[in-house]
Amino acid sequence: MATGKGLFGSSLARKYWMALTGLFLITFLIVHLAGNLQLFGEGEEVRDSFNLYSKFMTTFPVIKVVSYLLYASILLHAIDGIVLARQNAAARPSKYVKNNAAANSGWASRNMALLGIITLLFIIIHMKSFWYEMHFGNVPTYMIDGEEIKDLHSITVAAFEQLWYTLIYVISMAALGFHLWHGFQSAFQTMGWSHPQYNPIIKGVGKAFAVIVPLLFALIPIVIYLR
């Protein structure tokens, strides 16, 4: 007799989806960062290679399929996160008058919903600025080897030359960093991928990832702004 609810409906199933989508989004960050690193460079060559890369990323069929999986993951991670956070709030209707949470848990781990909301708002702003413009906006074009190429590079540089825009990026990347600081290893624990021998490695890699990746992402607008 089937007693389970399968992979939907239970609290643990919701957590599995959080973990799996989270880990998928983490792998996406690596790919995204790899492309962005080009922006540290300067000159015509960098502009051309970045724009050709952008065209490839928006038109290559395999990447297109993966990108739909990515949008679905962001939505599922966000919606599932909101559902979980609401259930969690309902599980304690009467709050403690005095609660010394810092004595037993890390700040990031207690504020995943807040950090996630900041990251989601950032994704919306970010996608409006670049993804939407690239797909539906009026991005200026120019010719490379007889091919019309959208100049996303100029739009990106123009955006990061504004202080407020760069500030939003830096603050958002800090939030993302704290989110990953807890989220990376938490995903492994949720999936039950835990072993005394490997846990220190998972935690170490997670914390290094949480610092290095958002830092590199944040440095790009800073470098362009200061240029």
Added chain:
Amino acid sequence: MNLTLKVWRQDGPNDKGRMETFKVNDVSEHMSFLEMMDVLNEQIINDGGDPIAFDHDCREGICGMCSMYINGEAHGPGRGVTTCQLHMREFNDGDTIYIEPWRAKAFPVVKDLMVDRSAFDRVIQAGGYVSVNTSGNTQDANAIPIEKENADAAFDAATCIGCGACVATCKNSSAMLFVSAKVSQFSLLPQGEPEAADRVLKMVNQMDLEGFGNCTNTGACEVECPKGISLENIARMNREYLKASLTK
């Protein structure tokens, strides 16, 4: 030492509740926290008041009855202790101490600092047992070889006293540490293994029905657990539930 106590008072399950302030003087540092509460209650009774209701039983750290959220932590500032094992030497003369009940939707307040933890009993009833034929032909447990590592891990999980500190401490009032300890103590042993998949599905299902929150892996439960139950049990339950969900 002289202390100011801010204690949660709630006349019954439907009362809104409020903090009340009491002064207790000449408290010995050798007293346990519960003994200090006894002194306070005598004082209240002598003044013609209604004594503070709180749970307690064995007063030696194994029954899991004493609760109390003291100065923002389950069982107070000590580590690996229940409230009856917490001594007043952990506090200083002139301190103000906040004392509240476990707060969770699944643990409704009965009165003052007493909460109803029967949600835990229902989780156990859902699957926290081993079905054995008790007709008198039961095999001697010691005749079954058990790997030492598993026996130790099962024993460690079984030291959970079901006090509910994990739920009280968790920002989500999640019962994952308790349920995972109970799941682990059986599934790690050959006697419990055959029913492991059904057990984890049923116990998690009951846990959800009781209105406990979800696990965020903050690790607060492990820190505040008087018996040092490890987060490793939660990982094991996550693993078992996933496997059971895919196969059952």
